[in-house]
Amino acid sequence: xxxxxxxxxxxxxxxxxxxxxxxxxxxxxxxxxxxxxxxxxxxxxxxxxxxxxxxxxxxxxxxxxxxxxxxxxxxxxxxxxxxxxxxxxxxxxxxxxxxxxxxxxxxxxxxxxxxxxxxxxxxxxxxxxxxxxxxxxxxxxxxxxxxxxxxxxxxxxxxxxxxxxxxxxxxxxxxxxxxxxxxxxxxxxxxxxxxxxxxxxxxxxxxxxxx
Numbered sequence: 764x765x766x767x768x769x770x771x772x773x774x775x776x777x778x779x780x781x782x783x784x785x786x787x788x789x790x791x792x793x794x795x796x797x798x799x800x801x802x803x804x805x806x807x808x809x810x811x812x813x814x815x816x817x818x819x820x821x822x823x824x825x826x827x828x829x830x831x832x833x834x835x836x837x838x839x840x841x842x843x844x845x846x847x848x849x850x851x852x853x854x855x856x857x858x859x860x861x862x863x864x865x866x867x868x869x870x871x872x873x874x875x876x877x878x879x880x881x882x883x884x885x886x887x888x889x890x891x892x893x894x895x896x897x898x899x900x901x902x903x904x905x906x907x908x909x910x911x912x913x914x915x916x917x918x919x920x921x922x923x924x925x926x927x928x929x930x931x932x933x934x935x936x937x938x939x940x941x942x943x944x945x946x947x948x949x950x951x952x953x954x955x956x957x958x959x960x961x962x963x964x965x966x967x968x969x970x971x972x973x974x
Contacts, residue, residue, distance in 0.1 A: 828938040833948035834895055840936035842893055842907050842946060845923040849889035849944045851876035854915045862911035862919075862944065864890040865958065865966075874914050881943045889944040891921075892952075894972055903927050910949070910968060917964045950974055 830839035851859035859876040861883060868874055868887050875884040882888065896906040909921040925933075949955055949972050956970050 828940065829948055829951065830893070830938060830946055833893075833951045837930050837934035838895060838897070838905065839938055841905070841925055841930045841933035842895065843938055843942060844933040844936040845907055845925070846891060846942075846944060846946060847909055847911070847921045849880060849891070849911075852913060852916060852919075854913070856915075860913040860916060861889045862891055862913055863887050864945070864947065865912045865914075869914050869961075871915050890947060891944045892947050892949050892968075894949050894968060899927050899930070905930060909946075910966065912964075912966075914964075918966050920967065 828839065830842050833839070834842060849861045851861050853859055854871060856871070858871050860871055860874045861876045863874045863883060864887070868883075868885075873883060873885040873887050877884045880889065890912075892910040892912070894908040894910065896908070898904050898906070903926055905925050905927075907923045907925065909923075911919040911921065913919070949968060951974070953974070955968075955972070960966070
């Protein structure tokens with residue numbers, strides 16, 4: 764059991780923190796009441812807010828999508844722009860399945876297609892895993908590989924080969940979290956090789972992708 768003095772100390776610290784936050788909020792309200800802040804103050808406030816939100820995750824600008832973190836912005840745009848549509852395929856039982864995230868769905872019931880190109884019958888996001896082989900320094904090309912997992916059907920591979928000019932052309936492609944399908948870079952999926960698989964579903968990329 765912790766001593767009563769320790770509990771009292773924690774309470775005082777919490778009260779102090781609450782009072783500090785309240786004082787900062789009152790100061791902000793007073794400043795707004797006095798007039799709109801100058802542009803420099805707004806920029807400073809935005810920068811502080813970004814640091815508070817993002818410091819635990821990234822040292823750079825605030826939110827970055829997983830593709831940008833893995834490949835950089837120009838390649839991320841190409842990976843998103845060329846992503847294959849999550850088309851359904853039938854398994855031996857005749858059930859139409861769409862590609863899903865193997866970390867959360869390993870059975871046909873959670874990958875069943877119901878007409879939506881974005882969600883399965885159980886509300887799972889359609890998903891493709893990505894891999895990039897960048898040869899722009901040698902032959903000027905990039906191979907973008909999409910790995911599609913359908914439970915009971917295993918893995919399918921779709922490859923797009925693009926030039927450096929194509930990468931630049933696709934660089935400004937919007938990178939939205941709601942885009943379809945969801946894309947997960949294998950290069951930054953640290954536990955990718957550690958999962959156990961049913962017979963016939965062993966991923967072809969296992970142990971061969973460099974982080």
